[in-house]
Amino acid sequence: MPRLTTGLLRHARSIDPLLTLLLRPCRDISSAQNELRWLREHAIKLEQNVNTRARVSGWRVLLRRLVAERARGKPLQYVMGSEYFGELEIACRPGVLIPRQETAASITCLADRLSRAKTLPSELRVLDLCTGTGCIPLLFQYQFWKTYQDEVSLHLLGVDVSSIAIQLANYNLRRLLKERQWQLQNRKMHGRSVQDLWGNKKLKSEVAAFQNTAFLLADVLVDPLSMTDHDPMPLKPAMQFTNKPPFWDVLISNPPYISPAAFNHTTARSVRAFEPKIALVPPSELDTPDVEQGDKFYPRLLTIADEVKVQLCLFEVADLNQAIRVARMVRDSSSWDGVEIWRDYPELANEHEEDRLHDGFEVIGQGNGRSVVCWRGRGAEWLSRANDVRSDRRRSSRIGA
Amino acid sequence: MRGAPWICRPCLIRALRPLSRRHARFQSNAAANPESISPALLSRAHALAAEHSQLAQKLANGFDARAAKKLGEISAVANALKEWEKANESLTELRTLIRDPSTDDELRSLASDDVASSAEQLDQAAQALTTSLVPKHPFASLPCLIEIRPGAGGSEAAIFAGDLLRMYQAYCSRIGLRTALLKYENADGLPESDSPLSEAVLEIESEGAYGTFRCEAGVHRVQRVPATETKGRTHTSAASVLVLPSFPSEGSGEMEDFDNPESDYYIDPKEVRTDIMRARGAGGQHVNTTDSAVRLTHLPTNTVVSIQDSRSQPKNREKAWQLLRSRIAQARREKREEEMVAMRRSVVGVAKMGRGDKVRTYNWGQQRVTDHRSGLTVHDLTDVMGGGHTLEKVMESVRTWLIERDIEAVIAGDEINGDK
Structure with missing residues (x-):
């Protein structure tokens, strides 16, 4: 990391003495100014909040403490205790992975596509493995109800191996549910117009979906047959134990996907120092190649997808190379009708037309390769890919070959 | 013994002159024969x-x-x-x-x-x-503004300008058009109504008023013995009338229809490039960036909007779109206003303020009103100045004349296209 120049530090100091501290993690003046502004707003909010007021002795003191924490490299999201995931504010705590904007972009895109689908089952079940803060199921249903207009009952289940994560996910769920219920009550008391009625309907379905959302402590990676007394329980027994339905429609997962070598070399310092390694790197095994260790979750995820009979899958990956490796796994398993790779911002048009094909896989959007999407049966319709079923068939025949 | 009574020579000559030629006017460009179609x-x-x-x-x-x-x-x-x-x-x-x-x-x-x-x-x-x-005038369905200013002729012109204003007000109230006097200034710069007028702007708020009053634009000439004249001489003075379409003030409502392509606020999403400040390197789980800046570029006008206020990227994007929309709408409105200014200049340029380029003459001595475009002459001056049916008749004749000019323009355009 290049040194911060004295000129830059002096310039920062002339704007605000606290900026010099924030320059350490931010490295440039404009993002440091943004973070300082957010921290200041946060400190003022804490001072005014009834619950936290007692612990705060003036926002200036608090701000200095927060900036000092941030200067040590602690992620801003942990310092402030929340991160925006899409349009939702999700609580974050140390020990649980901070939701990433790229994940939000692909989940938004997926939910938008599904909400525009013409034929959905009357009960749509969405399973999210390695859920962390619970951000994926929460954003999915929020985004889904934004555009979807018909009656459908949405069931969501988030699974994680960490009990802190499950606690936090449940906290996030309760918080959002309470917020929606409060809004609904407020509207019932004041709203009269047609627009309000439409808003009410949307809020009601959101509340219903939140009530149909659950989080489950289970280990995704463990094979249920190999070990019997494992803590936490493997996914399948855990689902049976808590009376969850055995079959699901959509599987989403943002599993740990960084290989040990990449963790040491490519991750940001604050990620390495402050975020849980268990959420970033798959559990290591001796004498397996590094790349294979990074990909460790995906074969298991595909097996689970077959077991719970999902029609549509979205897996987040690290980059285009890993995306192609995962897409090959999908192709080799030959139980899928089609597969494509989404970049960071799949709703944007490709920057270059020649970018669209990599190793025979369609790549859409802009940015790094970010997720692998595969489907079978009615999943193609849900993805609004019904119009090119023929090309899917061609592709599936290629997969078969 | 009585001979034939003596008759003076001019009387004889007048009696011999054919009757029909007596009131013919040669200086007006009379209406073409409507029966025949070109x-x-x-x-x-x-x-x-x-x-x-x-x-x-x-x-x-x-x-x-x-x-x-x-x-x-x-x-x-x-x-x-x-x-x-x-x-x-x-x-x-x-x-x-x-x-x-x-x-x-x-x-x-x-x-x-x-x-x-x-x-x-x-x-x-x-x-x-x-x-x-004939193609309908693009602004014909709009409300209009009538601006009246005295031209050559000193205070008599100012008095006549006031007469014209009252004529239009009376006309509008007779046929039931809503009017509002936006500006009234007399020669001393005071907003009092009885002294000579230096400038008046009358807004006619009813729809289609521009189509009705389009024919009134130009220099109106008056020939009379002014109230200020002590020796009883007839003076000729003029007042200019400007007629401008009045565009509805868009942007007054907070909620604009973004999806309506007619709206100033409409932007084709295909014309906008979205730049998101992406994390350097791998992104995803490798970094926990707080960069949420969004930059939008409207390609046709090269308008750039960059927002990084909020920690939430969608919120920033929404704000950026809002800002971009209002900037583009502002630019569009300015352009339209420029066009209006150009139009106003061209009207002023064509209808010079002199007595020569008149469109209509009000002659008090002969109680006559003549429109020089349609060539129509009416003799009920009092009714015209009172905004009565006679004024309606004159305006109608001018509108017909304008339509004929439009037809000529269409035909000329067709011929040009045909030549190509």
Whole structure:
């Protein structure tokens, strides 16, 4: 990391003495100014909040403490205790992975596509493995109800191996549910117009979906047959134990996907120092190649997808190379009708037309390769890919070959 | 013994002069004969009618929204042409009947009775056809602003300008148009109504007012003995009248219809490039960036909006879109205002403030109002100045004249296109 120049530090100091501290993690003046502004707003909010007021002795003191924490490299999201995931504010705590904007972009895109689908089952079940803060199921249903207009009952289940994560996910769920219920009550008391009625309907379905959302402590990676007394329980027994339905429609997962070598070399310092390694790197095994260790979750995820009979899958990956490796796994398993790779911002048009094909896989959007999407049966319709079923068939025949 | 009474020579000459020439005016460009339709216009009508029947056939086979719209646009022309052809045919039939020596006298007298009425019918049909062919003025459906300023002639011109303003106000109140006096300044710069006028702006808020008052723009000349004149001499002075379409003030409502392509706020999403400040390197789980800046670039105008206020990227994006929309709308409005200014300049430029380039003369001595464009002369000056039916008649004649000019322009345009 290049040194911060004295000129830059002096310039920062002339704007605000606290900026010099924030320059350490931010490295440039404009993002440091943004973070300082957010921290200041946060400190003022804490001072005014009834619950936290007692612990705060003036926002200036608090701000200095927060900036000092941030200067040590602690992620801003942990310092402030929340991160925006899409349009939702999700609580974050140390020990649980901070939701990433790229994940939000692909989940938004997926939910938008599904909400525009013409034929959905009357009960749509969405399973999210390695859920962390619970951000994926929460954003999915929020985004889904934004555009979807018909009656459908949405069931969501988030699974994680960490009990802190499950606690936090449940906290996030309760918080959002309470917020929606409060809004609904407020509207019932004041709203009269047609627009309000439409808003009410949307809020009601959101509340219903939140009530149909659950989080489950289970280990995704463990094979249920190999070990019997494992803590936490493997996914399948855990689902049976808590009376969850055995079959699901959509599987989403943002599993740990960084290989040990990449963790040491490519991750940001604050990620390495402050975020849980268990959420970033798959559990290591001796004498397996590094790349294979990074990909460790995906074969298991595909097996689970077959077991719970999902029609549509979205897996987040690290980059285009890993995306192609995962897409090959999908192709080799030959139980899928089609597969494509989404970049960071799949709703944007490709920057270059020649970018669209990599190793025979369609790549859409802009940015790094970010997720692998595969489907079978009615999943193609849900993805609004019904119009090119023929090309899917061609592709599936290629997969078969 | 009485001889023939003596008659002075001028009286003799006057008696011998043909009666019809006595009041003829040579300086006005009188209206063209409305009965005849120029061949260019007729051929255009025929072409449109052919297209009409083609479209009707196409629509009989299957519905097509664009064809249906086009059909609705030109069906008026086709119907008018049909009417005209029918009237034309019946008139020629009657004429041949009269000319034919073999028809008996009773039939001939009946036919000659009918000729007058069918000639009138043809006349009407021709009028309808021309109006249906002429493109409607793009601003005709808008409200308008009338600006009145005294021209050459000193305080007498200012008094006459005040007279004109009262004339238009009376006219509007008679036919039921809503008006509002936006600005009234007398010669001393005071907003008092009885002293001479230096500038007045009258807004006519009713829809379509621009179409009604478009014909009034120009220099109005007055010939009378002014109130300020002590020796009883007739003066000629002028006042200029500007007529501008008044555009509805868009942007006054908070909620604009973004999806309506007519709206100033409409932006085609394809014309906007979105730049998101992406994490350097791998992204995803590798970094926990807090960069949420969004930059939008509107490609046709190269307008750039960058927002990084909120920690939430979607919120920033929404804000950026809002800002971009209002900036583009602002630019569009400014451009339109510039066009209006250019139009105003051109009006002022054409209608110079002198007495020479007048469009209408109000002559108090002869109690006469003459419009120099349509060539119409009426003699009920009091009724005109009171905004009565006579003024309506004069304005109507000018509108007809304007339509003819428009037709000429259309034909000229067609000829140019045909040459190409």
